Amino acid sequence: MKRWGEAFYDDALSGAEVLDQVQIAVVVTDRFSNLRYWNAYAGKLFGLDGGSRHLGVPLVDIGIHEADHEQLAQLARRVLKGDTWEGAFAVLRGDSTWVHLRASAVPLKHPSGAVDGVVILANEALRSGRVEEQYGLLDRIGRRLASSLEFEATVKAVAEILVPQFADHCFVDLYDRKRMIRRVSVHAEGWTPPPGSWPDVGEEVHYPERHFVSKALRRMETVVVSDYSNPGGVFPNRRSVRVSEQVGVTSVIAAPLRARGETLGVLTLALSGLTSRDKTDYDSFDRDLVGAIASRVAVAIDNARLFEEERDTALAFQSSLLPRDFPQFDGLSIAHDYLPAKPLESYGQGIQTQVGGDFYDVIPLSAGRVGIVIGDVEGRGPHAAAVMSQLRAALRAFAQADREPAEILRELDEWVRRLGRPDDEGGTWVPSVSCLYMAYDAWSRELSYANAGHQPPLLICDGKVDDLELAIRDKLLGVRPKGVPGDSVYRQDVLTLPPGATLLLYTDGLVARRPLGGVVDVTEGLQRLQARIREVADKDVQQIVEAAEKAVPGETDDDTALLVVRSHSEELALKQEWFAAEAPTVAEARHLAADTFKEWGMDRDQAELACLLVSEIVTNVVIHATPHPVTREFTDEGVKDSDDQLSLDGFDEFDEDWSDLLEEAEQAEEPAPVSREFLLRLRRGASSVWVEVFDHDLRLPRIRTAGADDEGGRGLYLVDQLAERWGSRPTPDGKAVWFQMPMHRTENDGG
Template sequence: MRAWDPEALGACLPADIVLGQIEAAVLVTDRHSNLLYANAYAVRLFEFPDSSEHLAGRPIFLPGFQEGDAGKAAGMVRQVLRGRAWEGAFTSIRADGSRIFVQVQAVPLRHPTGAIDGIVIIARRAARRTSPRDRDRIGLLERIGERLARSLELDLTLRHVAETLVPQFADHCFIDLFHGDKLIRRAQINAGGWEPAPGTWAQVGEQIVYPEGHFCQQAMSRLDAVVVEDLRPQQFPAPTQQSLQASEEVGLVSIVAAPLCARGELLGVMSLALSRLTDREDRHYDADDRDFLGAIAGRVAVAIDNAMLFEEERRTALAFQTSLLPQHLPTLDGLEVAWRYVPAKPLETHGQGIQTQVGGDWYDLIPLSAGRVGIVIGDVEGRGARAAAVMGQLRAALRAFAQDDKPPAEILRKLDDWCRTLGTSTPESPGQPDPPTVSCTYLVYDAWSRTLWFANAGHDAPLLVAGGEVSELEIEHKGVLLGVRGKGMAGLPTFHEEMRKLPPGSALVLYTDGLTDRRQRLDGSGHYTEAEAAQMLRLAVEKAAAAGVEDIAQAAEEAVPGDIDDDMAILVVRTSRSDLASWEATFPAEAIRVSEARRQAQATFARWGVPAEQAELACLLVSEVVTNVVLH
């Protein structure tokens, strides 16, 4: 047998011919993940948009790789450029929208000097699956995708994923996420309702520390899924001795763990386990199961990242809005006060995308001259940080306008002018500022005369609780929304002032439409009508009418069942059941009467039990007022 001459071998077997005939994708990249070479099989497998000779210099992760694999790809590049081989799986999206799993092995491309100049990747399409078990996995992936798309509430999302996997694919599911530098358990589901004994496995909300060598720690350090086909012959360190005992008692047999990575950041780890809790034909995971969990983990990580970004925006907007609302219940003559602010559940499937929970609802109580009180309830159209910002500006403007002691209708007219200055351009009308639209009711109450003056700008009428009965406060002029004049309505908006006398011990329940609008029926058959919700509210307030203002506010908040679709504000004010103490005297307009007025005022304050410091200040005011009357 004659040996090949090396030169002849090189001439007859060039690398392109050899690599072009093997049934595997071979790709070579530089250190920046730009393609240097791709064989013909790679072009077919990944459906690259050009022939192999025209791909040089393009990024390897072209459209077709699933977005959720970006973090895994970044981890692969880091590991290989550090001189270590990498093995795992990616999901490739075909031109027809279908997905295929691709098994990948990556090794460093070394220069003769030993320097790492790039990466060599060998990829093969995973074997076609036709077994019932594999079809179940496809169905699982579809259900998990659906559940991940439904909500941006993180804990709910994680619980749904865990419930989908247990018991069909696992007996136990654990999801742990980093909070700062601590790893916190965020979800845990066990088959059959089994629960570990207290103090053994970490519970939801508790910190967990995986020791070096633990399979979850390995998954996080490698940034790749790890499978332990059989735990029994192997010894893995446990977080605690108690957790190890609980694992032995429940009979853990096999484990698979996968890191949760998004945008190149490690968010946590997800692990599944099989035990004696269920009767299965096969209680052992394998390499295919590892790849399957890796695919799930990629989707879950993206959903977690989105949910965390949403939660951060929600917290910021909610803190911003809450800071703009009154922080402490004031002490007011002749009035008891309670309030509530409740953010909405995130929008999910209303055709508007998922939005933040905060909005532009607000309430306020403004001390005015002569012991009167300004009462405000309002709602800025829309939701999110912009609605909250507009609300803050309107609240500050109304407080400033109220100090002029103008009638409520005049205050609303000035607020409408101010509202039109807050317009912003939209893509539909780039040159025409679009002012926000706002509903608002402004009331002024005088506790001594029990008189209520008010004007309305398109807001729902408050409920009046008097004599144990509940009815709407009679409002003859509903008014128009603030800001509509900026959208083409000619002329000045007509806000009318009205006046009512409030009986002793009566209460007003002011609220925004988030309390009654678009509440989901308990049986899931659509929404309650506004009339049905308003009737529920009246009945709930009527049951609590004899209780305190806090109880009335709580009853109003809970009156209509179901998650709220819009944020809501509730403000309850109750008048004094007895008349406020007062003193009245008449004096001749003589200078000598100033001291007499001061003496009688001092005696009156003493009878009322006014603190000495406040009484002294009040007597000084009486002296000033009487002196001015005498002189002028």
């Protein structure tokens, strides 16, 4: 006689036969979540046939509820790393009914140890009875409520979980001040209430005093109704009674939504004949379950409202700190946008308002030039936005003073370090800031820039899209490298843009998108951005902005600043000439200006006024700005400069022998004569004319009050009173004085 074990092995089933007989779903996918195997029970549970029609189909395409796609993405990420996963999701079966599943997933490993795929074991959550039903619903609803703070989407998603698994109809009515408004209306089988029956979403709802919903709100308890001997006491009007009878409503539940001591509204569920189910009436178990669900929904609604209020406030604050519109700049077309990030709790960063410190600006500089800036403050929230606002204000002040780009970044670096705040460890937290500042001259297409760790903009020209080649990328603002004492040095460089060039400046939130089930790939994001921009390279700047925002799919946990600047020189003109800094050249400079203004079609009165101001600033150069080299004389009493001012005395207090210095001073060569000439430059734009005078004197002019008998002192006063704007700025070998006048054209001029 054979022993039991021997008989068993003689009649042993194959592995596939065993799996086909077990009452649990077994599904195998490859590394890309495509179906590779399923047993008979899985075919029944998911509605899969026994053939190969579904072989290779993505797991998300076999009826998994859309709200659970992120669950599957988390499953794949976790298991492919070698871990296990447990959770729940809903499946729409072939007969159009929903089934709630509890599932476990484990890695499928190759003999070499590599993970080849995923094995999923699943069963119906309702299989074990009412306790499992309660667990499944509460677990699923709790996860959905915790996954988002967007009020409308979250509440509607909860309603779609309840319908049709637990109800055929779901309504959510919320108070808006003293009125009750229907916010959610979801029905099974895609059924829609006839017009004029049950209130639509957005309509006000009135419940009679004896209505079961009024009773639930008055008592602050969940109410179940299964007796329809008096249907008028169940529904708010006769039309609703008629519709309910036609649909076949058999039972209803109303649960008040109350959170933090405030009644927010009511949740109503109903069973009818829309779906085939054994259950036709709600009971006390269902009442308790819906009461627990309503409590969670109420807290979620209250949290969502508070979050939306905080988010709206934060976004209004952020938007007020960024420029809404820019003035019209001659030779430039500009478009811009700011995109706040969406809250992404699933990445372990908690729920946040998602405002950040991304910023951009276009700043008018002297003589039609502009300053272009893009930057990103580390972190998010009100503190990052506050740092950004102070930084942008300081940058504007430095830029409008015509400071050099590298000098501006040096000042900002010190400014950022002063904005540090105490951290949790007793030290000082200093934000790091990326910033790219560029000064652009549309007439010469010359771009002078300094870069504090920001990615280069995209250069769009002749249908090509590439990174603008920036030779400089220095450290972030606020970051002091270890071992480097003192202030950090920022460099600057100059390049010339090609004609008709367009620059796309952006922060990293534009390309660091997180696709569903994937990870951030900035390189791929940049490639997608460049490919999309090539398609719209010849479009206007606003269309480029819109295309860039949609170029990279997925969501981001960082905000995005976006700025597009296009240069076009069709409306620009320039005339310049060097003159000797002598009295006769004042008339020559004025004649050049008059002829040029006439050639440009400038209004005669406006041209004469501009010529008057040209005479004033040229005269100022000839009289006051002629270079006066300063020499120093070494004596026993000290050092005296050429205006006989003692610079240093008390040589006897020092032990040094000054004879060598005196000898060197006597042998020193006479300083080379400084050039006595100036450059008159005239610029024309679409709406303005700029006049610049360059000389080799380092002293900047200033307005002074002239007395009644003074012969001078009124030139700059006239410029200040008559010009639209004026100013002066240092240059590498002197200074420039400029003023701006509106470009009024003569009546017969076609422009």
